[in-house]
Amino acid sequence: MFTQILIFFSLFVGILGFFVVFLLFFSYKSNKIVNGYLAVIFFMASLRSIFSVIENYILLPFLTLNLSALYSLSLIAAPCVYLYLISLIKDIKVFQPKNLLHFIFPIVLFSYFVFLHHRIVLYHNIFEIGLELCVILYIAIYFFKILKIYFKILKKNNKELISPKHYQIIKNWLNFIFIIIILMFIRLLIVLCFEVCAGKKFSGQTISITQSFLLLLVFLKILMSPEILFGYPKLIKQIAGLNNEIKINDFIWEPTIVNISSKQEFKLQTKLVNKTNSYIIAIENFVAKETPFRDSNYSINDLSNSLNIPSSHLAYIFKYHCKLSFVEYKNYCKINDSLHLISNNFLASKTFDALAYKVGFKSYNSFFIYFKKQTNYSPKDYLSNQYKNLN
Template sequence: MVIFLTSSIRFLFIGLDDFLIAINYLRQLDLFHFLSTSPLAFLYFKKLVRPNTNLDKNDAVHFVVPVILFVFINHYVNSYTEVLGLKIRMVVLFLFNLIYAVKSYLILCKWVWNRKSAVLVIDQKNVLVKKWTYILFGFFILIIIRFIFYFVAYNVGFWYQYSDNILWITALLWILLYLRVLYSPEFLYGYDLFQNKIKEYKKHKIVFDNIWVLKETISVSNLQHIALKEKITPEIENYILQIEHLALDTPLYFSESFKIQDLSNKLNIPKSHITFVFKYHAKISFNDFKKIIRIQKGIALIENGFLKVNTIESLAEETGFSSYSAFFKSFKGIIGFSPKEYYNNNKSLSEVD
């Protein structure tokens, strides 16, 4: 991220017309960028080998040496004639970056690119890291090739030739790298954290996917429904997620008087939209969906010992049914057992365990 930041700042100032007049300041900015990028990249690659450790005191050299070179170039190299000073600066920077490219290659070759594991998840992580480091290392090699191109292309003042023929190459490389990072967020998050984010995201995905039909299978002939379809279709998945959220994370469905109008009011979605969802994008009616949610709640209460101290009538009331008979009929129709049979079976299994 520091590398990205310094690069972005550099291109920002290059783009300012007034700043281009102060060419010496821009050279200092470039010098800082080209002296810091390779050491930071090397430390990043090194961190991949031992991700759970902090930087040690030996790593300080990778911060100290660029500072020393920065001071050396500014105080001593600038004492030469402008052309000679620029050439010396160019050679020093080229050799400096080349040394770090070799160091990075050696550490990647030995510890990252050949890393394998018999554990599938770890091996998947290794493959991901390998692909990312291929891209990043290749990117820095291209930057060094650009240095060589500069060296060959310009005889005089080749270190500092800001022309449209050259500058766009570096800009394009950085843009491609930025896009690659955005396209693959695991590069930013790291594999483990990215997987956790996926798990967190999945909590908000549709749970009852056997009930819902995201693509409409029933043809719409009603003129009013045809008009509604255009408004509702882009929001179908969002509507379903909200309906499930209220079903699974709130007690709303367990109110005896709960109706589709109450669901509409709670979600702040027109009743006609909710009705459309259950008519064209659900395999069951709203009332059947409500029964499934309530029976699911009843099963959870039974398994948590509710019937040890309460009656089945109170279980029916707790889950929002108006009577024992309605609860009994719905429970047996969905589960295949009566509530008492399910309780006895669950109790027997618990005793066996």
């Protein structure tokens, strides 16, 4: 009974992995490099899951596949994980040919098992042990390379490289996938060393149920995170809201490139040229959903912390891409917030004074001034006109 559960579970994980690869294939245009590496990793992991069932439980008598060759080819997943982590933080548009160097060893090993394995007789056992040690060393090298790139990513603070929302999602995903990867690498290294010492068949498939369980967690996580599966373009649509899209307000924002005389700000312009729109959408989306300006003391530094956008970037955005100063923008948003509350019958049980304090004004007088400036009506006249329009 337990064996049947293991067979079903491994097959289920393998099939689920192929489904994820299928989705990655159709999202390749939106996320080429990231999805390319993920597709290879998931394909090889899924293939190993299914063939572990065939080898260990089903043992079909007509099976003629060279599983050693398959297992050696699956080693390409190790450099793919490393290259995938690099691709998360770099704006890579095309595959770099130099990355092919990472795959030389698995391909050579695969070629050996396919073409030369049965021809090398002399010192065969010594040669096999040498290859096994090379495999363990190869995996250990990429284990430490992955550790290095992970801590480099955390140290570098990549919120200056990509949009704030994307940075936060990448950070969460990176922490999750890093833990899974480390557990899988540790399991594989322990299993390989055990198989070498015990003189068992060198496959890394011992206690494969652990690997299947970790893979299942990864597949479920990525299926529930479309911004990871489909890439940054999908994320931009999510930020915009899809069904309730938040568009850039031309009355407030000027997303086009402006002429700048300051050298320091010119450097910022060069750095932010491809991020201006995503920053503006992130600001508008956050303000609309969280109404942070109801706190009258909410500052641009608070906004920086909330959005994971450097304060210098926000200062640049408001100086060159916003038609209002930050203080004016705060008041503009507060009045919009008050209009929303009025439309939801806030004044049915509350006073205008309560409305003013609710949206973040310290006095009714300042609320009155900005309300009339923005709507051309006093609060009372606006409310009266709203009732007339309803009737």
